[in-house]
Amino acid sequence: xxxxxxxxxxxxxxxxxxxxxxxxxxxxxxxxxxxxxxxxxxxxxxxxxxxxxxxxxxxxxxxxxxxxxxxxxxxxxxxxxxxxxxxxxxxxxxxxxxxxxxxxxxxxxxxxxxxxxxxxxxxxxxxxxxxxxxxxxxxxxxxxxxxxxxxxxxxxxxxxxxxxxxxxxxxxxxxxxxxxxxxxxxxxxxxxxxxxxxxxxxxxxxxxxxxxxxxxxxxxxxxxxxxxxxxxxxxxxxxxxxxxxxxxxxxxxxxxxxxxxxxxxxxxxxxxxxxxxxxxxxxxxxxxxxxxxxxxxxxxxxxxxxxxxxxxxxxxxxxxxxxxxxxxxxxxxxxxxxxxxxxxxxxxxxxxxxxxxxxxxxxxxxxxxxxxxxxxxxxxxxxxxxxxxxxxxxxxxxxxxxxxxxxxxxxxxxxxxxxxxxxxxxxxxxxxxxxxxxxxxxxxxxxxxxxxxxxxxxxxxxxxxxxxxxxxxxxxxxxxxxxxxxxx
Numbered sequence: 001x002x003x004x005x006x007x008x009x010x011x012x013x014x015x016x017x018x019x020x021x022x023x024x025x026x027x028x029x030x031x032x033x034x035x036x037x038x039x040x041x042x043x044x045x046x047x048x049x050x051x052x053x054x055x056x057x058x059x060x061x062x063x064x065x066x067x068x069x070x071x072x073x074x075x076x077x078x079x080x081x082x083x084x085x086x087x088x089x090x091x092x093x094x095x096x097x098x099x100x101x102x103x104x105x106x107x108x109x110x111x112x113x114x115x116x117x118x119x120x121x122x123x124x125x126x127x128x129x130x131x132x133x134x135x136x137x138x139x140x141x142x143x144x145x146x147x148x149x150x151x152x153x154x155x156x157x158x159x160x161x162x163x164x165x166x167x168x169x170x171x172x173x174x175x176x177x178x179x180x181x182x183x184x185x186x187x188x189x190x191x192x193x194x195x196x197x198x199x200x201x202x203x204x205x206x207x208x209x210x211x212x213x214x215x216x217x218x219x220x221x222x223x224x225x226x227x228x229x230x231x232x233x234x235x236x237x238x239x240x241x242x243x244x245x246x247x248x249x250x251x252x253x254x255x256x257x258x259x260x261x262x263x264x265x266x267x268x269x270x271x272x273x274x275x276x277x278x279x280x281x282x283x284x285x286x287x288x289x290x291x292x293x294x295x296x297x298x299x300x301x302x303x304x305x306x307x308x309x310x311x312x313x314x315x316x317x318x319x320x321x322x323x324x325x326x327x328x329x330x331x332x333x334x335x336x337x338x339x340x341x342x343x344x345x346x347x348x349x350x351x352x353x354x355x356x357x358x359x360x361x362x363x364x365x366x367x368x369x370x371x372x373x374x375x376x377x378x379x380x381x382x383x384x385x386x387x388x389x390x391x392x393x394x395x396x397x398x399x400x401x402x403x404x405x406x407x408x409x410x411x412x413x414x415x416x417x418x419x420x421x422x423x424x425x426x427x428x429x430x431x432x433x434x435x436x437x438x439x440x441x442x443x444x445x446x447x448x449x450x451x452x453x454x455x456x457x458x459x460x461x462x463x464x465x466x467x468x469x470x471x472x473x474x475x476x477x478x479x480x481x482x483x484x485x486x487x488x
Contacts (some may be wrong), residue, residue: 015326016326020082020085021081022081025080025081028081029078029079029081045091048092052071052094055098056070056071058105061105074087089179090183092182093179093182093183095187096187100243101243102243103194111197112195113211115199115212116198116199116204116209118198119249120201120293123293123294131294132201132287132293133201135284135287136205136222139288141225141229143288144229147222147284147285147289148223148226148289150278150282151253151286151291155257158260159256162178162260162263162264163179166263169268169325170322170325170326171321171327173313173316177312181263181307181308182256182259184307184311185252185303185304186252186255186256188303188307189250189252189255192250193247193248193249198246198249200246201291201292202219202222202290203219214246216245217240217241217245218241219239220236220240221239221290222290223236224236249293250300250302251286251296252300253285253286254279254296254297254301255300255301255304257278257304258304258305260278261276261278262304262308266319266322268323283297283301316330
């Protein structure tokens with residue numbers, strides 16, 4: 001099982017690499033830029049340019065001119081086609097990263113005062129109690145490990161895992177959507193945290209409800225027990241040097257888990273139960289680790305849901321499109337929509353025993369129902385030997401599995417020179433492939449598989465005649481066949 005899964009991933013990776021644009025020439029990117037048709041949605045890159053310029057200006061570490069390496073390297077990555085196909089969709093993610101890092105350099109006189117009591121008060125008013133405080137009163141090493149896996153590991157690793165699987169197994173539009181929704185969700189969340197700074201539950205446990213200031217260092221909260229368990233200082237160092245200490249609302253941990261659950265459940269429906277179970281555990285972990293109040297969790301989940309449904313393109317909304325393999329033409333798929341194959345090819349849908357179209361044929365068993373639904377498409381070679389007047393040449397072979405049931409329209413000539421006068425199967429003039437169901441359901445009372453005089457007769461029936469009779473009830477050569485005498 002593991003070997004087969006590994007081979008599937010390896011083959012998907014090789015195919016994904018083969019689909020990449022491997023050009024290293026900036027002239028190819030400039031040619032695409034000249035051919036690009038600009039629209040209103042492209043104006044968002046003006047916002048990203050202005051935002052990056054502002055945060056680079058106030059950035060003091062690294063100092064000038066070393067910090068200029070950031071826009072230079074990004075520009076080079078955008079000019080090379082091989083890297084630009086990843087960096088362009090990830091622009092919102094890079095915009096969020098530079099904003100998150102540089103907000104620590106905002107002068108104190110321009111920063112709003114952080115709130116300490118707003119979130120616990122709202123939680124008590126909305127939910128009747130301080131839920132996060134109740135969840136932290138009992139701790140245990142096993143609970144610490146359960147909370148640490150999604151909060152301290154999954155939160156940082158799972159976005160890359162989701163991006164990798166979308167790149168390997170889904171259309172390229174899926175990866176572009178994921179990077180856009182993920183980047184803008186974090187970007188909006190950080191803007192809210194900067195404009196409305198709020199203290200996390202760990203601050204209340206350490207300092208009470210005393211007013212906060214930006215001189216307070218961040219705390220790992222419950223993750224300090226993980227550092228103690230593994231005799232490390234990773235989380236203590238990371239949270240202690242965080243540039244955004246008062247960023248409790250909204251919870252971007254819960255936002256990321258919600259967005260991951262929505263995306264994975266949409267593009268890989270078979271994992272729906274597992275990804276939502278992961279999200280539920282992470283919701284609890286954010287409060288158990290004293291990093292967020294319940295209202296923060298709800299706010300982050302709402303922000304993720306809004307971003308998911310706002311940024312998902314129309315061509316990816318259907319389950320058929322979302323689960324289609326890489327290389328699928330979503331434009332063509334969207335044009336056909338959810339119409340059945342009978343609507344697409346203008347065919348008459350099979351009817352059940354009650355005469356209703358579109359249902360499985362009733363009363364003939366599972367195999368007959370499946371066969372009735374599995375009508376093979378008519379091959380172009382079927383008409384290769386057909387003349388312009390609709391007649392076939394003598395000696396042309398016709399396989400029984402492709403022999404349509406032909407009915408002559410009322411008043412037509414025996415030879416049927418007019419092709420429009422021939423009706424196939426009582427339908428709208430299309431030559432349908434003979435259904436396997438006819439061969440499954442057996443002969444009728446007259447020994448004919450399809451119930452007609454011209455149908456194929458079973459040698460086990462009383463009416464079997466070889467050679468077959470002509471229209472006057474005599475053998476084709478006018479004589480009785482000795483073989484007929486044997487069977488009759």
